[in-house]
Amino acid sequence: MQRAIFCLCPLGWAPWSPRLVKAVVFGCIPIIVADDIVLPFADAIPWEEIGVFVTEEDVPKLDMILTLIPPKVILWKQRLLANPYMKRAMLFPQPALPGDAFHQILNGLARKLPHSNSVYLKPGEKTLNWTAGPVGDLKPW
Numbered sequence: 119m120q121r122a123i124f125c126l127c128p129l130g131w132a133p134w135s136p137r138l139v140k141a142v143v144f145g146c147i148p149i150i151v152a153d154d155i156v157l158p159f160a161d162a163i164p165w166e167e168i169g170v171f172v173t174e175e176d177v178p179k180l181d182m183i184l185t186l187i188p189p190k191v192i193l194w195k196q197r198l199l200a201n202p203y204m205k206r207a208m209l210f211p212q213p214a215l216p217g218d219a220f221h222q223i224l225n226g227l228a229r230k231l232p233h234s235n236s237v238y239l240k241p242g243e244k245t246l247n248w249t250a251g252p253v254g255d256l257k258p259w
Contacts, residue, residue: 119140122146127150150169152174153174
């Protein structure tokens with residue numbers, strides 16, 4: 119996968135495929151073949167910019183679709199994938215680091231809480247202040 123330009127990422131056994139994680143970590147442009155896929159960590163990973171989306175119906179035309187992608191676009195996608203922040207957003211390092219997958223999950227869960235928008239991760243922000251919510255929400259742990 120590290121030497122490949124494109125990595126095929128069809129729908130897997132879950133709402134999203136672990137192949138996506140591997141493709142991003144190895145810097146391979148994911149070819150997302152799943153009409154109703156739920157992509158992980160959309161706050162941190164610009165899937166529309168780094169991936170190639172192919173409908174399930176268009177799989178027989180995949181070779182033509184890929185050969186029509188200009189080299190300039192391929193290089194741009196590879197440069198985006200080379201960003202260390204992209205890889206970090208997909209991994210669970212020990213201990214946890216700001217912007218890693220653990221923080222992406224917490225941010226996703228925080229969006230489900232009844233807070234004002236001021237406590238959520240804003241576009242361009244890499245870390246979230248988890249104590250920024252209402253004072254009554256702060257727990258002793």
